[in-house]
Amino acid sequence: MKRYIAKRLLLIIPMLIGISFIMFTVMHLAPGDTASIKYGMNPEVSGSARANFDKMYDLDKPVLVQYGLWVKRLISLDFGSSLIDDQAVMAKITSRLPATLLLQIISLFIIFLIAVPIGVISAVKRNSFFDRIMTIFVFIGYATPSFWLALLLILFFGFKLGWLPISGMSPWYTAYLDSFDRTKDLIAHLVLPVVATAFGSLAALSRYSRSSVIEVMNENYVLTARAKGLSSSRIVTAHILKNALLSIITIMGLSLPALISGSFIFETIFAWPGMGRLGYEAIMNYDYPVVMGVGVIATFLTLIGIFLSDIAYAFVDPRIRVGGEK
């Protein structure tokens, strides 16, 4: 098991290098460059000033050389600084990460809290009234454009009723409030983004857990359990759920990157200061170091996420554990 973990961890390094190289070259292959986006149509900025900008940030060097310089810096964990505002990439990411984590973790928690029971009940009581209602509800959620739903939520609860704040994470005068009011404010600001983020994903996850429970229900060991005369609630909790959990863990591992990268659409609509907007703005501005920083961290976490879900498999499923030790 230890060797397996070590091997898997080591494998992350070449993967990371490969992915970052592809990212770097693809980004530079796209037409356009930072200087012309920044200063392109500005009569106040001369061509020589633009060339000087390229020179200062090594943008005039061949892409391979630039990649080499980037890797060299990365070895000392220096992600460089933004071409747009010269702030350190790491500082920019750490200033945005908490907002995204807060929003995503809460909605992920809520999604699991609601979707898994819906899925299990729908599977156990297949074709019942509850199952049908949930199927309709879930497909409505699936089909609703999430940005539209977000705007409607804002319009209704934020604007018309005025119960919740329209946008933002905290009001600008938050520094003048005491910590109780500050927390209250933060929670109020969280409600709509969490609901909007959770609603769409609810559908996918509840369908997923429904089908995996159904799959498990047809297994022989469930039949055996039934034959033993176990109560159906005992069968569901002890036999079905535990086994159905496997595929849910996969989803959990795969949703780890979303925890970090956030959602550009929701962050834009709710003026949420998260990673999604940071990444998107960096791409639009050809801010290579920030794009690379966000990209590498997201890649790294995806790989870690996959790794962790594999480990979790091993814990849940003895068959995988044994296989790993061979």
Add this chain to the structure above:
Amino acid sequence: MLNIKIRTNIFRRLLFFRKTVTFFLVLLLCLNGYCRESEEGSTDAYVFSGIADARILIPFFADDTTSSSICEFIYNGLTKIDKDLKIVPDLAESWKVEEEGLRITFYLRHDVVWHDGEPFTAGDVYFTFKKILDPGTGCPYISNYSGIKDIEIIDDHTIRFYYSQPYAPALLKFGMGIIPEHLFGKITDIRGSVYAVKPIGTGPYKFSIWKNAQYMVLAANPDYFEHMPRIKRYVYRVVPDQSVQFLELVSGDIDSMGLSPYQFLYRSNTPEFKDRIEKYRYLARSYTYIGYNLKDPLFKDKNVRRALSYAINKKEIIDAALLGLGDECTGPFFKDTVYYDDAAERYSYDMVKAALLLRQAGWSDVDNDGVLEKDGKKFVFRIVTNQGNQVREDVATIIQAQWAKIGVKVDIQVLAWSAFLDQFINKKNFQAVILGWSLPVDPDIYAVWHSDSSKEGGLNFVSYSNPEVDQLIELGRGKFDINERAKIYKRIHCLISEDVPYTFLFFPYSTIAVQKRFKGIEPAPAGIGYNFIDWYVKNDEVRYKF
């Protein structure tokens, strides 16, 4: 004995009475003073909102609207623009232009202190411009100051600039914010320094809080040399979605935003909007145009370009694309200034003239398919514009229909900004383009219209070249006398209008909404923000209390 006692008693009572009266009098005076204080002092907060966050708060690095407009609250230049777009003193009390502009001396104010309490001196000015002129600093605006040959500190409050040749836009360029030497002096990386995000300036507002991608708070500077601003806090909020921004405005959580023409005309008729929010509009200092690639054989003939211009109904474009919120444009200067020539050719909509000019140029519809031909080639070309600007896309569609009426067929291509610049504009790889220019206050148009700027990557991407215009542009930037300059630029306006390298379309209106509780707003050619420190809120209408 008794008598005396009684008298003392009366005396005491009298004393007590007097004390009470004095106490109340003093209290009254204090209260009165307090009331007056709060009425004339600084109250409330003004929450402005935009779609993008500021980037860097050092004036000579600021290259986006948000950063530069916030820098204006924090820093001062030597000169500034008043409400009528005239150059007036700011940190400089006065100046002298000598030797036909080769020597400019600034006499600085004595009463200016930096936000950290240090006095402002000529050393700061010297330091700022030395930094700008150092290529290692990487200031994008370096070419605006490249004419400076030498800078000399005469004394603590007098500084002199020597130019290698007269450069009239200089006075305006001296509006660049001055940064403090005592803080930046020892710093090599100015862009990455702490003062780029926590700035210290001399301006009406002091930097207070910046929450990345959320908001920035500035606090009124009680020691500001003009007077303390009457609004206590200036807040900039980032709300990236414009429709959400609008909801925030109507619900009162933001005090001001720029409106789209649609919001300005149709979304602002609800009672909750009308009761609380005032709308302002003034001509924006920018224009939209169609540019013809003069290297393209199709547009070599001046008469063809004139015909295309006559075939455009500008009013229809303004009505449809801007819902009427714009004004016709005929040349490369800002309307209502002394440089704009109202007598220049307007190319008023005239289909007959357009058809005639095209026929004279040899274009006719031989095969009756509705498209003109000449020497077997059809009059078909492609017009490009950038994605993300709905007005330009609308303009393209309208023009397509208008030109179809005279037998000119146009394809429209809308491209992402970066690809648009990289593949089409910079390489001059286009036939016609719809774009806009923002107009600086100074009329110098060297960067866009001089033939020298038509090299690859230059802004004269239509390759316009007229020796007379070149000469006049050079002459114009060397003259400090406004009347002489006016004559020169009016002539340039006429010449460019005659040559039709562009079809000038319109100046859009800036449309701004501000909550009604803000008083003292006086719209002028410079917009509404020029007297912000005099805006105020009446005591009973204050929303935010500190």
